[in-house]
Amino acid sequence: MDLSEIQRAIRSGLKSLEAPExxxxxxxxxxxxxxxxxxxYVEGKWEAYPFQPGIMDAFSNDDIEVVVVKKSARIGYTKMLVALIAYIAHHKRRNQAVWQPTDDDSDEFVKTELDTMLRDVKVMREVFPQGRGHDKRDTLSGKIFLGSRLYTKGGKAARSYRRISVDYAILDELDGFDIDIEKEGSPDKxxxxxxxxxxxxxxxxxxxPKLKGFSRIEAREEQCDLKMRFHVPCPSCDEYHSVEWGGxxxxxxxxxxxxxxxxxGHVCPHCATLYTQADYLNVWQRGRWIAQDGTWIDAEARFRNEAGDIVPPPRSVAFFVWTGYSPQATWEQMVRDYLAAVDKARAGDTSELKTFTNTTLGETWQEEVEQTETDALKRRAEQYALRTVPRGGLVLTAGVDVQSNRFEIVVWAHGRGEEMWLVDHHIIDANPxxxxxxxxxxxxxxxxxxRHEGGQLLPIECTAIDTGGHFTHxxxxxxxxxxRRKVYAVKGDSRQGQPVKGRSSLQDxxxxxxxxxxxxxxxxxxxDTAKDLIHGRLQVEQHGAGFVHFGAGLSDEFYEQLTAEVRVLQKTATGEQYRWVKRRQRNxxxxxTVYAVFAAHSLDLHRYTDKMWAKLESVVNPPMSDLFDSPPPTQASVAEPLPVGELAERVVQVLEAVRKVAEEGPTVQVKAAPTAKRSRLAGLLNKG
Known part of the structure; x- marks a missing residue:
């Protein structure tokens, strides 16, 4: 080995310690x-559009912690992102992770964007030598560079966000992700x-962006310290303004x-001059990013206030840019597309207008949705105490949702005509x-x-527990x-239009x-069937069959969670279908409530005849009072539910349990004979 080879080997070995300019x-x-x-579209050396450097330099500015880009198509965002990934690996030498909405999206991004970039950007060979073949350091799930690592992941599974520590967290097409990733939180969080x-x-x-009210990018944009739009000088009056679709x-x-x-053409908001796209392209090189408070970014990527003084960069910044700024689309074609979409919308098909709004204007689409108004439900609250059962409630069912640090339980009472009363909403802090x-x-x-207003003590007849999370076994x-106590393991069916009580299978x-x-x-x-049913019942305005009652004392959060989803018409592989979509994370x-309705269907309450309801009413809610009845509970005097241990099949065990509670806790007046008949729901209905 000669001296020159030794020097090259030393330089190569010290490369990772080199401090780049x-x-x-x-x-x-x-x-x-x-x-x-x-x-x-065109192969060759990168030449930035005037609006791109401001975004790119915010990406690489270490003082800015959060960068949000709400955009349309054809503004070169993917290329800016790929350039950033290469820059981080080559220049910053920092660990990074890129999430796409699905695994397939991630694989496609790696194949069409990352791998071709690593092949064609020659400087990347310094940190990612070519010709490795089937190297385990070069996969669809990540790349290992000299001094850093890149993770490429789909974003549907919660496990995709675990066990990695990086400097850069990048989410592409954020509005394409699920709002809540396997009940662990939003993808950006x-x-x-x-x-x-x-x-x-x-x-x-x-x-x-996609649907208004469901857009994560719109929510994150609102949280940023600065919200910036690209401004250009008017070809006539030289005043700066943003390019707008108008209306x-x-x-x-x-x-x-x-x-x-x-x-x-585009009408200037200052002098009302109409200028063409050609006029715009003559001045766009002088454009600049300006925020709502007048802060702007100069050619050296420094932030300046309205007076021109240099100011510190913000912690978070949002950029908005749409197709009207890009030379990749003509203004004439944009108008042509818009007019065609409007004509279809007038005929009843809004799909093209929605696409135009999202992908050309870069704005969220206001979809007509079916939803229950939260405030309207709050106003319906009645003056009965929670944890008591009003007169019309005859059978209790419960639904249990299992979260990472708690059990959430809702108990509903069901009566004649499938009328429902909210009995309890309870949260138990726990480690499932x-x-x-x-x-x-x-x-x-x-x-x-x-405790029932008729003096009886009602158990939860059937419980459904969600098993779809991380605590399945x-x-x-x-x-x-x-x-035997009718505590059922349940899981939501992803197929549309299935019965509330679907098929069952035996699991290990x-x-x-x-x-x-x-x-x-x-x-x-x-x-989806259960949610349709619940939504329909919440629209019933008169007490009686199908009406849903809410007691006093429920939190605002309960109502927000109950109305957390809206019914939206969406395009699917098999045509347009209505789907329930979250408008907020917690639901x-x-x-x-869905699980409690399943439990009610498991008891066949939706098939009860008038005779069956009348038999229940005669026991649980007798029409006449006697000396053994308890007074109706009030908000001030109602007792907490009383634990009675394992509810047994036989009458003697039930009575002994109730007597034990009466001896140990508050005095409970019980009608012995009716309670005996009410020992189990099925037993009562099968007798006589």
Whole structure:
């Protein structure tokens, strides 16, 4: 080995310790970035549009922790993102993670964007040598560079956000992600956890927005310190303004004559001059990013206030840019597309207008949705105490939602005509991974009896427990040992239009290291059908059949959760279908109610005849009072539900349990004969 080879080997070995000269992303891209043939309209060296450097330099500014980009199509966002990934690996040498909405999206991004970039951007060979072949460091799930690592992941599973620590957390097409990732939180919040502890933490998220009220990018934009739009000088008066679509009600923005797209121009909001796209392209190089408070970004990526003084960069910044700024689309074609979409919308098909709003204007679409008004339900609250059962309620069912740190339970009373009364909404702090918490915290609650206004003590006749989270086998085992008490393991059915009480299957249970074959029956719940039913009942305004009652004392959060989803018409592979879509992350009250309705269907309450309801009413809610009746409970005097232990099949056991409670707790007046007849619901209805 000669001296020159030794020197090259030493330089190569010390490369990772080299401190590179500071350079912004826009400068790095102008020097090194290349557009690959497979993923670009035109192959060749990167040349930025005037609105792109401001966004790119915010990406690479270590003082800015959060960058949000609400955008349309055709503004080069994907290329800016790929350039950033290369820049981080080559220049910053920091760990990074990129999430796409699904695994397929992630794989496609790696194949068409990342791999071609690594092949064609020559400087990347310094940190990612070519020709590795089937190297485990070069996969669809990530790349290992010299001094850093890149993770590429789909974002549907909660596990995709675990066990990685990075400096850059990047989410592409944020509005394409599920709002709540397997009940663990929103994707942007989960990804943000991955940069906690980094010296220079950075969160970057961008997307073409979708539905108004459900857009994560719109929500994150509102939270940013600065919200910036690109402004250009008017070709006539030289005043800066943003390029706007405008509209009939606005005197500025895009305007055209007599449905003729060839006449389109942009009206300046300052001098009312109409200028063309060619005029715009003559001045766009002088454009600048300006925020709502007058803060702007200069050519050196410095932030300046309205007076021109340099100010510190914000902690978070949002950018908005739409197709009207891009030379990739002509203004004439945009108007042509809009007029065609409007014509279809007038004929009843709004799909093209929705696409135009999202992908061309970069705005959220206001969808006509079916929803229950939260405030209207609050106003319906009645003056009966929670944890008591009003006169019309005859049978209790419960739904249990299992979260990572708690059990959430909703108890409903059902009566004639499927009228419903909310009896309790209860949260138990617990660790569902620990089976002792199921035994010692959840089980005692499910064995409570609730005081009825007619003087009876009503148990929960049937309980449905969600098993679809991370504690499946704990839930299986809990339900397995309580099948006789009608404690059912359930899971939501992803198929549309399924019955509330769907098919069942026997599941193996892992219990303390042992597998119990076919140990528990798992029931599928037609969740969309149940939500349709609940939504319909919430629209009933008169007391009686189908009406839903709410007691005093419920929190605002309960009502928000119960109305957390709206019914939206969406395009699917099999045509347009109505789907229930979350408008907020937490919806546990709704999920629990779905499970309680399943439990009611499991008891066949929806098939009860008038004769069956009359028999229940004669026992639980007798029409005449006598000396043994308890006075109707009031908000001030109602007792808490009384634990009676395991509710037995035989009358003697029930009476002994109630007597024991009476001896140990508050005095309880019980009608012996009716309670005996009410020992179990099925037994009562099968007699006589």
């Amino acid at each position: 500071p350079i912004r992303l826009s400068e790095w891209a102008a020097k090194h970035f290349y557009l690959s043939a497979e993923s670009s 989960l990804a943000g956890k991955r940069v906690e502890g980094a010296v220079f933490p950075k969160e970057i998220m961008g997307t073409t 009939k009600e606005k005197r500025y923005g895009f305007k055209w004559v007599d449905r003729n797209p060839a006449t389109v 991974a620990d089976e002792r918490d199921w035994e010692e915290k959840l089980d005692p609650y499910l064995q409570l009896v609730f 704990q839930a299986y085992n809990f339900c397995r040992t309580r099948a 249970v892992n219990h303390r290291g042992q597998v119990i074959k076919r140990g528990v029956k798992l029931w599928m719940v037609g969740t 546990e009250a709704l999920d629990c």
